[in-house]
Amino acid sequence: MEFSLIDRIRELTAQARDDVHLGIGDDAALLGVPAGQELVVAIDTLVDGVHFPHGTAAADIGWKSLAVNLSDLAAMGATPAWALLALTLPNADVAFIEGLAAGFAQLAQPYRLALVGGDTTRGALTLSVAVHGFVPPGQALLRAGAQIGDAICVTGTLGDAAAGLKLVQEAAGADARATYLIERLNRPTPRVAAGLALRGNANACIDISDGLLADMGHICAASRVGAEIDASLLPRSSALLDLFGEQASRDLALSGGDDYELCFTVPAKHVATVQADLARLGCGATKIGRIVEGSGVEVHGADGQRLAFEHRGWDHFGT
Ligand code: ADP
Ligand code: MG
Numbered sequence: 001m002e003f004s005l006i007d008r009i010r011e012l013t014a015q016a017r018d019d020v021h022l023g024i025g026d027d028a029a030l031l032g033v034p035a036g037q038e039l040v041v042a043i044d045t046l047v048d049g050v051h052f053p054h055g056t057a058a059a060d061i062g063w064k065s066l067a068v069n070l071s072d073l074a075a076m077g078a079t080p081a082w083a084l085l086a087l088t089l090p091n092a093d094v095a096f097i098e099g100l101a102a103g104f105a106q107l108a109q110p111y112r113l114a115l116v117g118g119d120t121t122r123g124a125l126t127l128s129v130a131v132h133g134f135v136p137p138g139q140a141l142l143r144a145g146a147q148i149g150d151a152i153c154v155t156g157t158l159g160d161a162a163a164g165l166k167l168v169q170e171a172a173g174a175d176a177r178a179t180y181l182i183e184r185l186n187r188p189t190p191r192v193a194a195g196l197a198l199r200g201n202a203n204a205c206i207d208i209s210d211g212l213l214a215d216m217g218h219i220c221a222a223s224r225v226g227a228e229i230d231a232s233l234l235p236r237s238s239a240l241l242d243l244f245g246e247q248a249s250r251d252l253a254l255s256g257g258d259d260y261e262l263c264f265t266v267p268a269k270h271v272a273t274v275q276a277d278l279a280r281l282g283c284g285a286t287k288i289g290r291i292v293e294g295s296g297v298e299v300h301g302a303d304g305q306r307l308a309f310e311h312r313g314w315d316h317f318g319t
């Protein structure tokens with residue numbers, strides 16, 4: 001790529017850090033992992049029209065490409081530090097690239113996360129972001145570790161992003177509630193501080209990218225336990241309930257992807273403390289069920305009756 005464009009990305013994302021010994025500009029970056037920390041790495045790719053609607057604003061795409069990755073670090077209980085950005089673009093549109101970099105930088109800045117390198121190629125619009133963070137050895141939150149009797153909790157509200165996607169696809173008018181839901185789709189808030197607060201408290205944790213049922217299923221499989229979820233406890237925003245009603249909002253909260261909230265399990269006696277901690281951090285936490293013997297996720301309605309679901313979340317290959 002032309003050097004001026006890489007320079008613009010570097011300017012827009014500039015973040016001084018002592019542990020970046022050499023950032024953007026050479027063949028590779030040189031980084032110093034702090035003594036006594038485990039390095040936590042993750043990568044996620046966003047493809048135009050698959051992971052964000054075609055026509056999404058450049059700044060929203062830049063934000064989301066980092067947000068989905070910070071969410072993975074949050075789910076591990078890691079502190080973010082560095083990122084790499086592999087950018088594939090149909091053409092060298094300067095305004096578009098500046099928009100991407102500005103949206104990325106807006107989310108990176110409060111975490112003092114440094115963009116330390118990347119790659120730029122021509123092709124269909126695709127962003128791969130790799131993130132790096134730190135965790136004290138042995139303290140990372142894992143999918144495995146849920147214990148029978150644990151409470152199952154989630155941060156924030158569920159179903160908003162999937163509702164936002166429906167609204168974008170229907171080109172719905174932008175009242176305040178629709179705008180809120182579409183913002184939840186385009187600018188997810190990674191629960192980084194919540195992940196840090198859960199270290200030492202949660203027995204298992206995952207971020208909800210594919211939908212609650214699918215992602216809770218991953219905790220169950222990794223922990224060799226079952227889960228019972230009470231559908232009447234699912235936290236939903238007033239915007240979602242207003243626009244979609246009780247039943248559709250419940251289904252979106254169970255199966256809709258892209259919320260990037262945390263789902264975690266915690267010993268029942270710690271629920272109140274964890275809820276108070278996460279309330280102080282702004283996202284809150286809602287108890288939605290419990291870990292049981294067995295396997296798989298069961299959902300019960302308000303009357304205690306078991307609900308059956310066909311669509312258990314986003315399947316990457318549509319099978
Ligand atoms: P090379 O051909 O040696 O890989 P590049 O021209 O791809 O070099 O990259 C030059 C420098 O710019 C490298 O430090 C690389 O990490 C950085 N860079 C390239 N593209 C991006 C990008 N999209 N975001 C951040 N840094 C980038
Ligand atoms: Mg090189």
